Amino acid sequence: MAHLLGAENIGISFGTRTVLDSLSLGVDSGDRIGLVGRNGDGKSTLMRILAGLQPPDNGRVTRRGGVQVGVLDQRDELDPAHTVKQAVVGDAEDHEWAADAKIRDVLQGLLVGLDLDRPVQGLSGGQRRRVALARLLAGDHDVLFLDEPTNHLDVEGVAWLARHLQGRWRPTEGGLVVVTHDRWFLDTVCTRTWEVHDATVDPYDGGYAAWVLARAERARQAAVAEQKRQQLVKKELAWLRRGAPARTSKPKFRIDAANQIIEDVPAPRDSVSLQKMATARLGKDVLDLEDVSLSMGETTLLDDVTLRLAPAERLGVVGVNGAGKSTLLKLLDGRIQPDAGRVKRGKTVVTATLTQDVTELDEVGHLRVAEVMAREGTSFQVGDRELSAGQLLEQLGFGTQKQWTPVAELSGGERRRLQLLRLLVGEPNVLFLDEPTNDLDTDTLAAMEDLLDGWPGTLVVVSHDRYLLERVTDHQVALLGDGKVRGLPGGVEQYLALRAEMDAAAGPLTASGSTGDSEAATVPAVSAAEQRQARKDAARLERQMERLKQQKAAVELEIAELSQQGRFDEVTGPTARLHEIDTELETAEEQWLEAAERAE
Template sequence: MYLTARDITKRWTDRNVLDHIDLTIDQNDRIGLVGANGCGKSTLLQVLAGTESCDGQIERMKGLTMHYLPQDPVFSRETVLEEMKAHAAAQPEAIEEFEISSILSRLGLKDQPIHQLSGGQRKRLALAKALITRCQLLLLDEPTNHLDAEMIEWLENRLRKENQAVLMVTHDRWFLDRTVNQVLELDEGRLYRHDGGYESYLENKAARQEAKQLAAHKLDRLYKQELEWVRAGVQARSTKSRSRLDRFEELRKQRTKVQERSLKLVPMASRLGKKSLAWQDVAFAWPDGPELFHDVSYQMKKQERLGFIGPNGCGKSTLFKVLAGRLKPVKGFVETGETVKTGWFGQGELTDDLSQTVISYIEKTAQTIPWDGQEFTAAQMLEKFLIPRSMQHLPLGRLSGGERRRVYLLKVLMEAPNVLFLDEPTNDLDLVTLDILEDYLDGFPGIVLTVSHDRYFMDRVCDSVFVFQPDGTLRQYMGGYTEYREREKEEKEERKQEQNRRSAQRPRLTKQGLTYMEKKELAALPQQMEELQAAIDSLNEQMGSPMAFEELQVLTEKRDVLENELAQAESRWLELEEKQEGRE
């Protein structure tokens, strides 16, 4: 057994965030840790990593090696490469420089001063360090944040191949389903274990919730009985009466908690007229920078859900800002209807003044709001977003990153937009909030545009997706992320079949009318072309694996040489064929 934790308890000011938890991690375990924002997932990782104190007992296997990836990493060197080399030097076995370069390349990083890195790049650098660590146990806190879809797929494959135990916090549902063999759910300080991936977790949780619902019905009946007793005006003078009043108060708290956790959001939006949002021949480039995209045109339809997919740095968020009117295109134009009221849920937007209280931040938007035929206060709306009144007068800085994102999302929705721009909306949101948001969008009567690397979210929400192409254009695919990738595979297979068809249609070669040496050359050419094509295919396969940039350049040059030789061989083959046909 790698690690055993017994009776782990961690108390914050007002509650036990970890309440007498037992946990074991063994050699082949790949565990996903899920739960609501602020429930203590990161705290549990810190406790297991030994960076946070707790009550209870943790036993680690003698000689156990482990590495912890925090949400806010700290570095000790000046540049990216210096940081990676220093970490590699501390490993028990040598790590080749090409492996370091390969992982950095896969994660979209290059050697530069660390102080110049964005928050997302810093997280990717910390992940790169974790991936070159020679250890038995990895503790990863949100490893997929700030990764694009291709990076996430690469990380999935790497974690599956590595002989390491893993415990990770993640809200990426596809990633959970493809990488873990059990899910641990942290709920009100208690830990619940589910064998299998995300789908199994949902099934098990549904069964547990059904049992809770039956208990809630019993609780509700008992509460009503006790409420009648209290209203009857019985004086709480005796010990028996006082204890019954105390029990009633406890029932009231439990009942309120059940009601809060079962709340659902009712969509609201301002009226959207016939003219909504359209853009024509849009292009954008930063001053002295390359063109990010060009010739982007589309006319949005009412209640359409549109997604944008592309690698990090391709310009997705920039295009979003252009479409939302936050940036001006260098070419083309964006038309916005008079009734359009945009809501912007972006990355890193809630960072200006974290000293203001949660309730004051929301009341700047509205103190009361009509919702589902009723009038709700800002405090009541916060409760709907799982922010209890006990937390509403805390400074925003006291909330977890996910809780702040949830408050920010509430602020956006309270503005009643009819066109929603969601830029990486799933970052730092827990599974409960994601379910609420997706259900909300199902009934949202306006337009939704989203950039997201959460493949499950894209499948769940989008009618179609626009995919950034290498030449700076965008191509539309109907459906979500899965449909796009299936269509991409079909097109690749179609191209391969077309190449095979053309090869099969080549005329049969004859030897009549050719010199002896030409006949010999003609006979050898088909085999030579097959060998060249096989070598090119082999290089293409190698180039699809992680490697250093310099190694990739060498393989690219080799492929260029082989492709030139193949073109010359095909040209010579056609020349000899034409000569033969002319002689016949």
Template sequence: MHLISLDNVDKAYPETLVLEGASMAISAGQRIGLIGQNGSGKSTLLGIVDGTVEPDAGDIVRASGLRIASLPQDPQYPSGSTVEDVVSFSREAISLSDRLGLKEPTKLTAELSGGQRKRLALSVALATECDLLILDEPTNHLDVDTIDWLEDYIATLTSTLILVTHDRYLLDRVVDTIVEVYDHRLYPHRGTYGQYLEARATREAIENANTKRLKQRIKTELAWLRKSPKARTSKSRQRTTRATEVVDAGLPRQRPELVMTFPPRRIGSKVVNLHNVGKEYDGQVVLKGITHLLAPDARVGIVGPNGAGKTTLLALMAQRITPNTGKVVMGSTIVPGWYGQEPSPIPPATRLIDAVRNQAEEVEITDRKTATAAKLLEMSQFTHEQQHSTVADLSGGERRRLELLLVLMGTPNLLLLDEPTNDLDLDTLHALEEYLDDWQGAMVVASHDRYFLDRVCHDIFSIQPDGTVQHHPGGWSAYWADRQERTDVPTNRTTTTKTRPKAPRTKLTFNDQRELKALTSQIPKLEAARSRLERELAEAGADIDEVSRLGAELADVIATLDSAETRWLELTERAEELAQR
């Protein structure tokens, strides 16, 4: 049974085509993950589905009595309303708002932060009885524990779901269909996000092969036309017609590739040293007793509940704020790049091309090669038309992409990223992750995105309730597994996957493939860390405190390395067994 059908839907805004000939059917019980580049039209499509946006053309058929609950990107509330007023319609909404950290029911909605407003709207959407639930970036402004809870909660829902999220773990677990918005049209794929990626890679390989063949054919036909054959016979006239049609049709539009490539800046041995650092606000301790020497190749992820002090710790490292106790020392060669949650102060009327030129007319992108402001914007997937539009015309994700470009243009050797995945599309995240793979510098990131933390971080700093910071070598997976072991959190989860006959597997699951890839990258780094710590321990001499600290850190690294190597062997043996089936 179809709840909603869209047939040849068009939608455009002044000078911007968003959707053209878009068609899709949403069936009862379906769980759709909606993906696409920033500005591709995802939010517009959601508005058309829930009836808040009128299309310019096309047909929309909705089931009689269809009930829709929606989580918008920017929730609005009645003037003078309180949290209690908004959730009082059901006990479930009250309970959910408390679970999502809204502990002051009498607080005015106008006084809530952007994150609190989004969490309030999420509690309302989840508690509303509906046939179709639409969630637009529900994980924004949630900490990793709450996201883990939300993943379980969504998995138990029986309503039809449309989900927009950059959280790839969430996508891979709770949806059974991926719909991509690309080039004004909709491209559906039955299966998980991992299966969609595999199918997309195959499709693009075929398209690239076809494009190469078409290029060769156009070259051949152009050569034939340039010979100016006399169309005396019907055959030569037909050949001329065919050749002209091929050349006029040109090449099919190809998906633009987002490119991040900037030369490394020299980094010294001293990056940022924190010595017994503490920070208070209004007499309340947020952080205390933090001592750490950031390594030149550091890849650190900071986690903790909302309000725990993740942004504060980043700002201390960047020397944007000063500690109340202790000291922060930054190396003389360090050029920090700050990519914060709050938008950069770019005047809304500034054209994109001018925003980039204000920083530099051109910059070096590879050895002895430079790129102009226009080329840099093109590499960041901004079209020529967009380059001459204003910052105010950008979607939230497009603005974040522009701000990321401006940060990287400064060629920092220390990146401090505060929730960098918020509002960025999946292609941009993939490009950023690949850039960080080869980037020669130190990075510290505060993020709720578990996949991103798993992908780019080698160490996790967790902020404890008393304001201290605990170091977990080995990255997100090792940290989370250790936490579950210590707190006895059950790892088996209820799933909503329908029972159906399955073909025997011949390869690892998407999650196992991803884990094996991460371990293959992680193990050499852990081995290098072990060698470094053994060397430093040998050089520590009679310094008992330093020997104790290095010995404890070395023990952690060795334990993590043993665990990683054991798991790597398990996965490689499993992959070989599956390949032989």
């Protein structure tokens, strides 16, 4: 693999704190690297230095000649005077960008429904983020640096971005470095993981699941003294091993070692025990929506919806932006009333909501973290454990020093953690979480999930983080913008399939950014004759790939036999043929994908 860029003995400090110290690392063609670590440990700083946006205090970053680097920073620098179309494709004519399959795919994946002639100045923060990401992906770059690219993307948008990055380059071309708290995205896209901690970087092969495995194994072999942290990693590992099969199917994962590590770890949640405790606290009736309808202006968000929540139920809510997910939480919490129907509430129900903006902490901004928790009590029952205020704060990442930080000086993720603790110690029996993963690092997310595992109550989570939904909820429902709430027995995958069917029925993307507008310049369609030829090409290429696979198997068998006989000097020829077959097979697969796309 060709070397694209690298850092040699780089270091940087902020004040008296050393963030990175004497680091030497590089990005090669084919690398798909996820940066993980606690908030403040230097992930974004390392990315900015490698991308050339920020010079290190010492050391240097070198780049191979001609390498083009693209960066999605946390600051979206767009010209407010430009239209959305100008921001993404510049001054290119409609027929020019519409003829480019990559640009069409980017606009369809990120900006569908957004008027391309709308000025950037009037966009919301989430829309600006999507435009900035679309502008970057519409260009041609050898290396992409993405800092929290999944922020402001819904589940469907995150899935599209993962597919785009997987197919953007050939497996041995291009380079990607990404910082994100979305663990499903890390596991799906990344083939390597860099853990940033204590001013250094530890590299691992594989995505998030592989990193958790390797970190647990490292902790076991080194007999790490931090027993609480080790137990948390083991519990997370148990979830990965027992959860979605895709997380354990990659051959590089050391499954036997994983089984040994987690053989004595119980399931993440004792569902039977939790249900008994929840029923004792709640009774049989919790919250029911019966024939509920609700509109906002001319938009119908809910149309004759019936939804019932049971004791200890853990429900995940997904849906398109603007479909009414947060509104559904407000209905259940009693903050708004329906236009028709009724919300039935159990007599013993006590609700609490973690909102997206966490404005509830503004009134205690002058207090320190420990003082805020002292107001709530001195000891707290979490499942079958009794914890002090300090222990509870430590469990969600507030060390001794951090506990004496004024609330007004906390970061967004720290404010979210503190408010969640305040809600939990208030002993609600129904908890609503609205996008709880925003601004949280992966370690903190694991700690939050561990805390929720032992919480005996009814939980409703609105999130675009599919890993979190799979981890803490037992089933999911979807809001698709048609006023209905649909059950998802197939989980998030079923939701994505439903959305794909809706997109296919809606028609092609137009130059105005809407669908089905006959007055706008539509994307050029493939003729019937071209489709027939594409189908023929696809069939021919399938036969060619099958022959190549057979040839490959025969050559691999020949190499194995020569090696077993010790005739290593004769292996060179078959090995060269094997490389040639691999190259031909890769080319045929790419041509088949192109033909299949034209044939649709």
